[in-house]
Amino acid sequence: MNEPGHEQQSAPGKPGEVETTGHVWDGDLREYNNPLPRWWLWSFYATVVFSLIYWLLYPAWPIAGTYTKGIAWINYEVEGESQRSHWNSRALLVRDMQTGDAAVRQREFLQVIAEADHDTVLSDTDMLAFVNSYARGIFGDFCAACHQTGGAGIIGLYPNLADDNWHWGGTIQAIEQTITRGRMGYMPPYRETFDDQQADAVAAYVLSLAGHEGGDPEQVSLGGSIFQGYEGGCYACHGREGLGLKSLGAPNLTNDIWQNIDVTGAPGHAERQALVRDLILRGVQREMPAFGDRLSPAEIRVLATYVHQLGGGL
Ligand code: HEC
Ligand code: HEC
Numbered sequence: 001m002n003e004p005g006h007e008q009q010s011a012p013g014k015p016g017e018v019e020t021t022g023h024v025w026d027g028d029l030r031e032y033n034n035p036l037p038r039w040w041l042w043s044f045y046a047t048v049v050f051s052l053i054y055w056l057l058y059p060a061w062p063i064a065g066t067y068t069k070g071i072a073w074i075n076y077e078v079e080g081e082s083q084r085s086h087w088n089s090r091a092l093l094v095r096d097m098q099t100g101d102a103a104v105r106q107r108e109f110l111q112v113i114a115e116a117d118h119d120t121v122l123s124d125t126d127m128l129a130f131v132n133s134y135a136r137g138i139f140g141d142f143c144a145a146c147h148q149t150g151g152a153g154i155i156g157l158y159p160n161l162a163d164d165n166w167h168w169g170g171t172i173q174a175i176e177q178t179i180t181r182g183r184m185g186y187m188p189p190y191r192e193t194f195d196d197q198q199a200d201a202v203a204a205y206v207l208s209l210a211g212h213e214g215g216d217p218e219q220v221s222l223g224g225s226i227f228q229g230y231e232g233g234c235y236a237c238h239g240r241e242g243l244g245l246k247s248l249g250a251p252n253l254t255n256d257i258w259q260n261i262d263v264t265g266a267p268g269h270a271e272r273q274a275l276v277r278d279l280i281l282r283g284v285q286r287e288m289p290a291f292g293d294r295l296s297p298a299e300i301r302v303l304a305t306y307v308h309q310l311g312g313g314l
């Protein structure tokens with residue numbers, strides 16, 4: 001390539017003409033002079049300065065298995081003890097969750113609700129909105145594994161909490177107690193007590209209590225005397241009228257709501273009767289674990305209010 005010649009630096013004259021640097025190659029190759037716009041250049045310098053400050057303050061460069069930590073510090077609390085570490089987003093998150101404005105406000109509101117009486121909470125839309133959003137999170141973490149999202153439960157395993165049927169009681173107090181202390185539902189098996197005929201008869205009677213027509217009247221009447229008599233002793237837990245006994249977690253048998261067997265899903269009377277008979281023969285034992293040592297009283301209160309609401313609030 002030839003050495004560049006020189007000519008006068010030229011400023012644009014006519015429109016469309018561009019300023020040149022004055023360098024000329026091969027007689028007529030000129031070099032345009034298009035300097036970077038000022039604003040662009042200054043923005044570029046600003047980003048350089050920014051990144052230098054950033055590298056200095058915050059974690060930035062990987063070096064041999066670790067990284068430059070920066071000189072910025074962050075203070076936060078873990079279980080009441082203050083901690084200090086170089087700035088990092090995990091510590092920042094911990095700090096926000098513990099002492100951030102939103103977290104503090106949330107804790108204060110939780111406390112207000114925990115100390116308010118039940119009716120106040122149920123009639124205050126702000127409190128209820130808080131209860132529902134806050135409790136949904138705890139429910140997801142601690143309860144949904146068994147009771148399923150929304151408390152729908154699984155027949156035969158975990159009770160549905162979203163209906164108005166409660167074995168242990170659906171008041172907020174009763175639900176609080178269920179969550180705090182846990183519950184153990186127990187009905188003895190009658191395998192050794194009943195022969196097939198008796199078991200069939202009691203099942204027919206139980207179905208008649210729940211309003212299912214179609215049972216053999218003789219069976220129903222025999223079943224009734226076993227239910228109400230010494231042999232079955234069912235009344236001791238389920239009550240003379242079959243309305244249940246909340247202190248034992250013994251369900252109401254008259255409402256046609258079933259937790260352990262899918263009676264309403266069965267195709268016909270014979271199938272329904274078989275389901276009930278088998279349940280009576282095998283008995284039931286189920287346990288709801290206690291959460292008194294895993295959740296704070298305020299959390300349990302909020303959760304109980306939420307679960308009470310799920311069941312239609314009755
Ligand atoms: C390991 C599974 C499991 C977990 C987790 C669990 N439960 Fe239960 N829960 C049960 C079982 C089983 C029962 C039925 C107990 C019985 O009556 O036999 C039950 C019963 C209940 C009842 C009583 C229902 C009624 O009809 O009276 C309530 C209320 C309840 N659970 C709420 C909760 C809440 C709230 C949580 C979360 C803090 C939770 N449960 C976590 C298994 C579980
Ligand atoms: C010691 C108390 C007790 C006695 C006695 C008892 N039950 Fe129960 N029964 C219960 C309890 C508690 C449950 C609920 C268990 C659970 O869901 O965890 C239950 C559940 C049932 C269910 C299932 C209800 C459902 O929703 O799935 C039927 C049906 C039933 N009992 C019928 C009877 C009959 C019939 C007798 C007499 C032959 C009888 N029980 C005797 C305590 C008793």
